[in-house]
Amino acid sequence: MYIITAVFYFLIILLAAILLMSLILLFTYSFFFVFLAAVSLYLLLAVVRKGLFFVYPIVEFFAKLLGINLDSVKRIVIDYSNHKMAKMLVNRNIKNASQILIVLPHCIQNTTCLHKVTWDKIENCKLCGKCCIPKFLELKKTYGVDVAIVSGGTAAREIIKQKRPLAVIAVACENDLVSGLRDVHGIPVFAVLNQRPAGPCRDTTVDVEAVRDYIQRLTGGSLK
Numbered sequence: 001m002y003i004i005t006a007v008f009y010f011l012i013i014l015l016a017a018i019l020l021m022s023l024i025l026l027f028t029y030s031f032f033f034v035f036l037a038a039v040s041l042y043l044l045l046a047v048v049r050k051g052l053f054f055v056y057p058i059v060e061f062f063a064k065l066l067g068i069n070l071d072s073v074k075r076i077v078i079d080y081s082n083h084k085m086a087k088m089l090v091n092r093n094i095k096n097a098s099q100i101l102i103v104l105p106h107c108i109q110n111t112t113c114l115h116k117v118t119w120d121k122i123e124n125c126k127l128c129g130k131c132c133i134p135k136f137l138e139l140k141k142t143y144g145v146d147v148a149i150v151s152g153g154t155a156a157r158e159i160i161k162q163k164r165p166l167a168v169i170a171v172a173c174e175n176d177l178v179s180g181l182r183d184v185h186g187i188p189v190f191a192v193l194n195q196r197p198a199g200p201c202r203d204t205t206v207d208v209e210a211v212r213d214y215i216q217r218l219t220g221g222s223l224k
Contacts, residue, residue, distance in 0.1 A: 056182065074174035078191045081181055085188055086217060093220035094166050097144040100218055101165035102136060102211060103156050104149045105172050105194065107204045109133060118149055135208045143215050153179050160184060169214045171206045190214040 056077060063073045094100060109117050110130040117124050117133060127134045133149070140147045146163065150156045153176050160168060167188045170180055177191040192211055194204045 056178070071174045074178045075193065078174065078177055078181070078193065082190055085190060089167075089188055089218065094218050096166075097215065097219055098146055099166035100143075100145045100215060101160065101163055101168050102139070102145055102147045103159065103168060103170045103172075104133075104136065104147065104206075105176070105204065106149055106151045107201045108149070108171070108194070108206065111203055118151075122147055122149055131203070132205050132208055136211075139208070139212060139215065143219070145215060152176070153183075156180060157183055160187065167218050169211055169218075171211065173200065173204075188218075190218075 059073060059077075060070065063070055106118070108131060110128075113128070113130065115124045115126055122133070122137065122140075125133045125137060127137070136147050139145060146165065148156075148159050148163075150159055153172075156170065156172075156176075157180065165187065167190070168184065169190045169192060170177060171192045171194055172180065173194055173196070177193065181189055181191060192206060192214070194206045196202075196204050198204075
């Protein structure tokens with residue numbers, strides 16, 4: 001987490017320095033320095049506005065270069081994002097929990113289940129207990145949150161665009177979570193890593209209590 005933070009601030013300082021030097025050298029009336037100043041200003045504003053996820057491709061590039069496991073890097077990015085989001089949302093509670101959307105991957109459903117459970121048919125679940133979907137139905141009943149099961153990242157982004165929640169709690173693997181965090185703008189997102197006892201994309205599960213904790217953070221515990 002500290003490495004990513006250091007890279008983030010180093011990039012801001014570097015771009016600011018390039019911008020400053022370019023502005024100083026503008027007095028030479030060189031087109032190159034005009035162009036360099038414009039590019040530096042654009043990149044600096046983009047880094048400040050988009051933050052961590054503007055820097056992420058650079059972090060990933062160096063991770064590959066140094067042979068660092070990318071899933072480890074993505075887990076650090078997810079932790080950093082959750083920590084930053086928690087600090088941003090202090091004392092900003094959501095009073096209507098129906099405006100909180102929990103997004104689950106379809107692989108959370110047991111592969112032997114004969115009942116199709118999707119984002120608009122989650123109540124098709126027969127509560128057999130073979131997967132953790134019944135626990136999310138319990139969260140839906142207890143807190144009034146919205147729950148959607150999606151087939152992938154594109155479907156997740158579409159359902160978020162359609163429902164326009166005030167906050168999202170997303171459950172997925174490292175790759176899908178980082179991709180989603182980069183693509184979703186203007187909506188607070190807490191990311192929860194799934195668990196894959198049977199391997200990727202099959203019979204996955206998740207720590208439901210971690211999701212419950214985020215619901216209580218978002219509502220200030222008022223609906224507990």
